[in-house]
Amino acid sequence: MADLQKYNHFYLSYSGIKLPLKLVGPLELSEIENRNTFFASIxxxxGRVTEIAKVVYNEIELHHHYRYHDDDQSLVEAVITADGETHTIQY
Known part of the structure; x- marks a missing residue:
């Protein structure tokens, strides 16, 4: 079972293909209790998204961790874990 206590935002989905993912359809904490799939973020x-977890049936299926330049919104690094494999993208 996924530990969701550290996450402070929840969403239905994301749009686009560029990183960081753009999360859409905000959900309240009470709305995720009966959902099979949703995205959790920090x-x-x-206001920059530093972590995203795709939660499916209470398990984290996909995880993104983002690091940014200190002075703006541009990424320095994205670490993506899916299917037991981790990939790092440097910018």
């Missing part, structure tokens, strides 16, 4: 104090 934002930093600048």
């Amino acid at each position: 934002e930093d104090d600048q």
